[in-house]
Amino acid sequence: MKINPEIISKGLFLEELKPRFRCIVLVNGEETPCYIPASCKLSNFLNLQKQEVLLVKNKTGKELHYSVFAVNHKGHYIILDLALANKFIFQEIHRRRFSFLGKRSCVLSEVKFSNYRADIFIPSSNTVIEVKSVISLSKETEYPLSDSLRMITQLKQIKELLHLGYSVYYFFIAFSPKTRIVHIRRSSQFYSVFMECLSLGLHCFGWRVSLQKDEIKITSKLTIEYAEKNT
Numbered sequence: 001m002k003i004n005p006e007i008i009s010k011g012l013f014l015e016e017l018k019p020r021f022r023c024i025v026l027v028n029g030e031e032t033p034c035y036i037p038a039s040c041k042l043s044n045f046l047n048l049q050k051q052e053v054l055l056v057k058n059k060t061g062k063e064l065h066y067s068v069f070a071v072n073h074k075g076h077y078i079i080l081d082l083a084l085a086n087k088f089i090f091q092e093i094h095r096r097r098f099s100f101l102g103k104r105s106c107v108l109s110e111v112k113f114s115n116y117r118a119d120i121f122i123p124s125s126n127t128v129i130e131v132k133s134v135i136s137l138s139k140e141t142e143y144p145l146s147d148s149l150r151m152i153t154q155l156k157q158i159k160e161l162l163h164l165g166y167s168v169y170y171f172f173i174a175f176s177p178k179t180r181i182v183h184i185r186r187s188s189q190f191y192s193v194f195m196e197c198l199s200l201g202l203h204c205f206g207w208r209v210s211l212q213k214d215e216i217k218i219t220s221k222l223t224i225e226y227a228e229k230n231t
Contacts, residue, residue: 001088001216009055013048013071016041023068025053035067037081044145045135046071046078053080070211073137077211079175082133086119088209088216089131089171093120097218101127101169116157127167130158134174134206134222140181143172147189155193162200170197172206174222181223182206195226 011025016036025034034055042048048071055066070077090109092098102125111121113128120129134143144151158168172182184191198204206222 001091003211003214003216008069009057009066011053011055011066013051013053013068016043016048022064023048025055025066025068027055027066032066033064035062035064037067037083040082042080042135046073046137056081073176076177078135078137078177079209079211079216080135082135082175084216085131085133085171085173085175089129089173090120092218093129101125101129113161114157116154116161125167126165127169128158128161129169129171130154131171131173134172134176134179134182136174136176136179139178140183141174141179142183142185144185144188144190152189152193155190155197158202159193159197159200162197162202167201167203168197169203169205172204172222172224174206174208175210177208177210177219179208179222180220181225183225191226198226 009027011027014024014026014031016023021036023034023036024031035058036042052072053068054070054077056069058065058067068080070079086109090107093107094104101122104122106123108121108123109119111118118128119131134141162168174182184194204224206224207218208220208222209216210219
């Protein structure tokens, strides 16, 4: 997935604000309000203060001129635009590495099934793909870090689709170059519903992606563990 280098600027991250999606970045010596395209507080996962960040220029007319795109961590950029995972998989879905999905001549995004909205849908095989972003600086991380009603409701809707005969895939995308293993947190309510979905035929895959010059690429597979980590 290509990134236009002409829309990228650099800044120094100063602070994440209490209002969601807002932060302050030092851009060309000025403290500048910027947009963070993530619904969760990124400070829960990363220490962003005084770190170099890449900024994407927003379209003319937007309230904020920049969106935070990635943060520099020990010479590697970690992508912070969590919504990018859906766009990335949608663009990559026709590549050979996804041949296990079968025929992909027609692929749709953001398709609604009653109250559930699928990230990606392949009509010819009734295949639904749910894409989840993972951000961590550790080799191993847990998912989810906390339960949310929206996440549990979404999984229950996926369970209904499995009962109806749909083929459903759950893709985990890790944006950190360090992450190798994702453990589904056994103590979460998410875990019990997730395991029910697996028993009904849910397919689970994971990949690690990185920003290389002006392109986002898949670098390796992620290992998805369903059991507790060994102590």
